[in-house]
Amino acid sequence: MSRDRTWALRWSYFFLVLFAIFFLVPPIYMLITSLKTSAEISAATNPWWVFHPTLGNYIQLLTSNQYLTFFRNSAVVSVFVVAVTMLISVPAAFALSRMRFWGSATLATGVFLTYLIPETLLFLPLFKMFAVFNELTGIELINHWWILLIVYPTLTVPFCTWIMIGYFASIPKELDEAALIDGAGWIQTLVMIFIPVALPGLIAATIFAFTVSWAQFLYPLAFTTSADQLVLPVGIITSLIKGDVFNWGQIMTGALLGAAPPLIIYAFLMDYYIAGLTAGATKG
Amino acid sequence: MVDAAIRAEGVKSGARKRTSLRRMMQRKSTIAFFMALPLITLISLLVLYPAGYSLHLATLNKSMERFVGFGNFTFLFTRETFWMVVQQSCIFAITAVIFKALIGFVVAHFVHNIPAKGQRKWRGMLLVPWVIPPAMSCLAWLWLFDPSYSAFNWLIALFGGDPVPWTGNTYWARFSVILVNIWIGAPFFMIMYLAALKSVPEQLYEAAAIDGASWWQRIWYVTLPMMRNIIAITALFSLIVTFANFDIVRIMTAGGPIDTTHVFATWSFRVGIEGADIPLGASVSLFMVPILTVAAVFILRDITRRGNES
Amino acid sequence: MAEVTLSKVVKKYDEVEAVRGIDLNIADREFVVLVGPSGCGKSTTLRMIAGLEDITGGEIMIGGDLVNDVPPKDRDIAMVFQNYALYPHMTVSENMSFGLRLKHFPKAEIKKRVDEAARILDITDLLDRKPKQLSGGQRQRVAMGRAIVRDPKVFLFDEPLSNLDAKLRVQMRTEIKKVHQKVRTTTVYVTHDQVEAMTLADRVVVMNHGTIEQVGEPNDLYHSPATRFVAGFIGSPAMNFIACGLEKSAGALKLRVPPDLVFDVPADRTKRYEPYAGKKGLLLGLRPEHLTDTRVAAEPGQQKLDVTLNVIEPMGMETIVFFTLGGVEICGRVGSKAGARSGERMSLLAHLGHMHLIDGDSGKVV
Numbered sequence: 016m017s018r019d020r021t022w023a024l025r026w027s028y029f030f031l032v033l034f035a036i037f038f039l040v041p042p043i044y045m046l047i048t049s050l051k052t053s054a055e056i057s058a059a060t061n062p063w064w065v066f067h068p069t070l071g072n073y074i075q076l077l078t079s080n081q082y083l084t085f086f087r088n089s090a091v092v093s094v095f096v097v098a099v100t101m102l103i104s105v106p107a108a109f110a111l112s113r114m115r116f117w118g119s120a121t122l123a124t125g126v127f128l129t130y131l132i133p134e135t136l137l138f139l140p141l142f143k144m145f146a147v148f149n150e151l152t153g154i155e156l157i158n159h160w161w162i163l164l165i166v167y168p169t170l171t172v173p174f175c176t177w178i179m180i181g182y183f184a185s186i187p188k189e190l191d192e193a194a195l196i197d198g199a200g201w202i203q204t205l206v207m208i209f210i211p212v213a214l215p216g217l218i219a220a221t222i223f224a225f226t227v228s229w230a231q232f233l234y235p236l237a238f239t240t241s242a243d244q245l246v247l248p249v250g251i252i253t254s255l256i257k258g259d260v261f262n263w264g265q266i267m268t269g270a271l272l273g274a275a276p277p278l279i280i281y282a283f284l285m286d287y288y289i290a291g292l293t294a295g296a297t298k299g
Numbered sequence: 300m301v302d303a304a305i306r307a308e309g310v311k312s313g314a315r316k317r318t319s320l321r322r323m324m325q326r327k328s329t330i331a332f333f334m335a336l337p338l339i340t341l342i343s344l345l346v347l348y349p350a351g352y353s354l355h356l357a358t359l360n361k362s363m364e365r366f367v368g369f370g371n372f373t374f375l376f377t378r379e380t381f382w383m384v385v386q387q388s389c390i391f392a393i394t395a396v397i398f399k400a401l402i403g404f405v406v407a408h409f410v411h412n413i414p415a416k417g418q419r420k421w422r423g424m425l426l427v428p429w430v431i432p433p434a435m436s437c438l439a440w441l442w443l444f445d446p447s448y449s450a451f452n453w454l455i456a457l458f459g460g461d462p463v464p465w466t467g468n469t470y471w472a473r474f475s476v477i478l479v480n481i482w483i484g485a486p487f488f489m490i491m492y493l494a495a496l497k498s499v500p501e502q503l504y505e506a507a508a509i510d511g512a513s514w515w516q517r518i519w520y521v522t523l524p525m526m527r528n529i530i531a532i533t534a535l536f537s538l539i540v541t542f543a544n545f546d547i548v549r550i551m552t553a554g555g556p557i558d559t560t561h562v563f564a565t566w567s568f569r570v571g572i573e574g575a576d577i578p579l580g581a582s583v584s585l586f587m588v589p590i591l592t593v594a595a596v597f598i599l600r601d602i603t604r605r606g607n608e609s
Numbered sequence: 610m611a612e613v614t615l616s617k618v619v620k621k622y623d624e625v626e627a628v629r630g631i632d633l634n635i636a637d638r639e640f641v642v643l644v645g646p647s648g649c650g651k652s653t654t655l656r657m658i659a660g661l662e663d664i665t666g667g668e669i670m671i672g673g674d675l676v677n678d679v680p681p682k683d684r685d686i687a688m689v690f691q692n693y694a695l696y697p698h699m700t701v702s703e704n705m706s707f708g709l710r711l712k713h714f715p716k717a718e719i720k721k722r723v724d725e726a727a728r729i730l731d732i733t734d735l736l737d738r739k740p741k742q743l744s745g746g747q748r749q750r751v752a753m754g755r756a757i758v759r760d761p762k763v764f765l766f767d768e769p770l771s772n773l774d775a776k777l778r779v780q781m782r783t784e785i786k787k788v789h790q791k792v793r794t795t796t797v798y799v800t801h802d803q804v805e806a807m808t809l810a811d812r813v814v815v816m817n818h819g820t821i822e823q824v825g826e827p828n829d830l831y832h833s834p835a836t837r838f839v840a841g842f843i844g845s846p847a848m849n850f851i852a853c854g855l856e857k858s859a860g861a862l863k864l865r866v867p868p869d870l871v872f873d874v875p876a877d878r879t880k881r882y883e884p885y886a887g888k889k890g891l892l893l894g895l896r897p898e899h900l901t902d903t904r905v906a907a908e909p910g911q912q913k914l915d916v917t918l919n920v921i922e923p924m925g926m927e928t929i930v931f932f933t934l935g936g937v938e939i940c941g942r943v944g945s946k947a948g949a950r951s952g953e954r955m956s957l958l959a960h961l962g963h964m965h966l967i968d969g970d971s972g973k974v975v
Contacts, residue, residue, distance in 0.1 A: 189690040189692055190696065192681075192694065193690060193696075193755075194696075195681050195682065196659060196660075196682060196687065197707050198711040198712055199682070207707075208696055212697055212698055
């Protein structure tokens, strides 16, 4: 190895360490704080060090009905949204990429464009729509956790459909022709050939749908208010922050536990996670 | 049964043959249409309809009983806060995207530089900010920026500096929300660029090296042109997401101090939900549309062009 | 087992006619190869027989039944694709039995058929592997196995060997021929490679621009091509075409190649060629092996000519020589010991007893 190359490598590692510190300080600080007692936090000793580590915050939260309710709401919503998303987007992606019908090309583009419409543009009309719906039918949608089952798919379905179209398009056309000749119908081709073959894409899309549902903040903030209907992100912010009293040890513990599911999925399925991330722009 | 009928009569009757063929093709499109129907319903009912509905809402008065035309917009134009929001939204989005792109590019290069077996580990570590739900990581930043217990200020004090009012005064608060945005978004750019860097054939660099190009010339003449597409599309995606961002400002500053860090999304939430003036809130959020449209058009152009090439 | 009949089959994509009304009868148990350059409509024709493309006009019958409107799965056909189209998530035996399982065959019957096909193709050891673990040649066998287990009326092959390297291609060619001799199923095989077509086919169908140029047994196509296209397409190196004129002088028919070469037309052809005397746009077609060095057994119609060689390509058993005649580059084949050298003059024999005369206007061989 030449001298130049050695130095380039040293500089690379040097800057990578700097950036890693920048990128990892907040989560590490979350962990540090979560291990402290309130007394230690307000004592204003060295904030970067834990002098009397304790799991008290964790025990307190994991035995608190309220926190567990948030967690359960989040989990139920995310799992259901993932299921709904897959049930909607996989058949649609198959129809759009393989079967072609009148307007299917336009629809594929339209799906992609919907993905670009941010939720911040839609929450007010949706809020009003739900209110009107209540007036018309007497069914109250606002302030029930399951309203999120209805609105979250608008965030997950377009992108998942889009990347599944990309994955399905990369399957050679001969494969479905072979299945057709072997006597498989369209549904059989989808279930027995396409889904198994595009499984990596399906996993990537599932991860995407889960992380988006888990992290969504605006919709639950706008549509749910009662403490027992909240999901984690909103729950932590509205219930653990009481007035001006910030119990930072608990907030950090709650946030860290709230960040755990996506982080665990990421740790185990990193390649799928990254594939899904890059698929949006590189496929299609 | 149908087959038998066709076999018996198909030879004689040409017209009948055509119709049954068409029926077969129709059946295929019908199945396809039904498979896509849930998607179409979802999009039209919960995305397209509300998008159009917000246009309608924006023309109503606060109690949504009276049509006021452009009244909400003209009212906004007279409000100083509105112009501040416009300015802050643009500063917020543009600065953040530029720095995300720069940092993402630099970090991607460093990761690409080191031996392949270590790359996975580094890449995994550096993407963590993107994986943590923004609401959670913003809480961590909020705590790092705490007025009395800021861990950053503690470090600064250690070196004899004055405490920084991270979220306390307008300029620092603006800096802080942008910093957090960069922290969350830069890893995404890094991942996209890294994927793009991997797709540049090694022979091109070898050819450039043989032609006597310096490392800087290699970046300028080989890497950047090869990555131009990905750079552009990532930046446009990020511009849309950043411009419409809600979580960061909402949690970090809630728009304060005195509304100076509000962006369109947070202000329309403040006005529409908390201020219970849905039409005015809808009007505010509609101001995001022009910039989103421009970005979307460019993205779409790129995608259709690539579609045509393949 | 069944015959396949195409009558006046037309395929249009929007306004472009890919197949322009072809008629073809394929007998039971016959091995027919459709050959032609890319875009000639051969694959489209095959896909119409398979039912993967709908038919714009005309009729396709398989085993006496009109199948125009019958979906692929009910046509009782099997197809082998260029990229094999093996299901990547299934093992070899699952791949082969997929069609049977869909049709709810009894397990024992499926196993019997898979084992039998595996034995024919010599892939018994591979049955539990996934396609990813197989070499190109093995995948090709599995793809054929998938077709065999179905025991269909017709096998369809769509350029099945073009993804293999040259050596394996020759090997698999023989393999396909052997399999056909064993199972004797009517076969339609598409390729752009004329050597493949010649070696495999009972009958070759040469296609060009969506029409059939000629149908015939391999040797017939080679020795008596019907059109200039077939003459040029079949055979490698390709047949030479030289612009020429026919003249009648002193009762004898002469072939004149400008500027100054004159040959006698062989006696047995005089009568056939006489009507074309004086006609413009005639072409002399002569295969490279009919331009040889002078050290060969005498035969009627041999005529000497002296040429300057441009380039020579030694092949070992023979040497390919290139020279200019009548303004075009001509290819000949001489013995490797005939002393051919680039840039030097050489005496060659033109075997006009094997010549073809082509009417340039109609493209037909006279």
